[in-house]
Amino acid sequence: MFQDLSFDLPSGTALVVTGANGIGKSSLLRTLAGLVALAGGTLWLEQGEADRSPAEHAHYFGHQNAVKAALSVLENLTFWQGFTSPVSASVFGATAMSPEAALDLLGIGHTTDLPAGFLSAGQTRRLALARLLVTPRPIWLMDEPTSALDKASEGQLLDLMNGHLTAGGMIITATHTDLALARTKILHLRTADPVSLHEEDLPA
Numbered sequence: 001m002f003q004d005l006s007f008d009l010p011s012g013t014a015l016v017v018t019g020a021n022g023i024g025k026s027s028l029l030r031t032l033a034g035l036v037a038l039a040g041g042t043l044w045l046e047q048g049e050a051d052r053s054p055a056e057h058a059h060y061f062g063h064q065n066a067v068k069a070a071l072s073v074l075e076n077l078t079f080w081q082g083f084t085s086p087v088s089a090s091v092f093g094a095t096a097m098s099p100e101a102a103l104d105l106l107g108i109g110h111t112t113d114l115p116a117g118f119l120s121a122g123q124t125r126r127l128a129l130a131r132l133l134v135t136p137r138p139i140w141l142m143d144e145p146t147s148a149l150d151k152a153s154e155g156q157l158l159d160l161m162n163g164h165l166t167a168g169g170m171i172i173t174a175t176h177t178d179l180a181l182a183r184t185k186i187l188h189l190r191t192a193d194p195v196s197l198h199e200e201d202l203p204a
């Protein structure tokens with residue numbers, strides 16, 4: 001249970017959620033993604049689609065990759081593209097990428113017809129990441145997005161994240177890695193008596 005948790009996030013900005021193991025970073029992201037119901041409080045998204053919830057404006061990139069091993073790499077991505085409808089927001093200008101282009105961009109274009117179960121951990125992570133590119137949604141919820149990625153892939157992830165911010169998107173990410181994101185705010189979760197949380201700007 002969170003108490004005294006409050007933050008706002010302008011478009012084009014990333015919120016980096018920090019705090020000790022077990023403090024609730026993943027739980028916060030899962031709540032924002034609509035996977036856990038809000039016990040109280042209000043979540044408000046401005047300038048999105050009025051008939052959709054904030055969670056429906058978001059992609060959730062969690063610990064698990066949601067990749068079906070028996071389907072081909074392309075079939076996995078095509079499934080997700082059909083399953084997640086695009087959502088617009090007035091300040092968000094990203095356009096959908098084709099599955100083939102997204103796989104090429106992420107360096108796994110040569111694996112298109114392979115069963116996804118043949119991919120390495122890092123390649124599977126990149127396939128999961130491709131989902132965010134084939135359906136434009138203004139909010140990216142990213143839990144430890146660098147896990148299983150090598151340094152080169154980490155740099156590419158950073159480019160994608162910064163591209164999303166430049167397009168007017170928002171990112172909320174829990175990470176133990178220092179990510180050089182263009183515009184960042186920090187939300188540090190901490191225990192106190194009672195649990196208290198506060199938001200602060202990232203030092204320059």
Ligand SMILES: Nc1ncnc2c1ncn2[C@@H]1O[C@H](COP(=O)(O)OP(=O)(O)OP(=O)(O)O)[C@@H](O)[C@H]1O
Nearest residue numbers: 018019020021022023024025026027028029174189
């Ligand atoms: N499905 C669940 N059922 C019960 N308790 C859970 C569940 N998921 C998480 N918790 C508990 O909620 C608390 C917060 O967990 P959470 O995974 O959100 O922490 P975290 O800050 O992301 O940790 P880490 O840095 O280790 O990933 C922990 O005490 C954990 O045991």
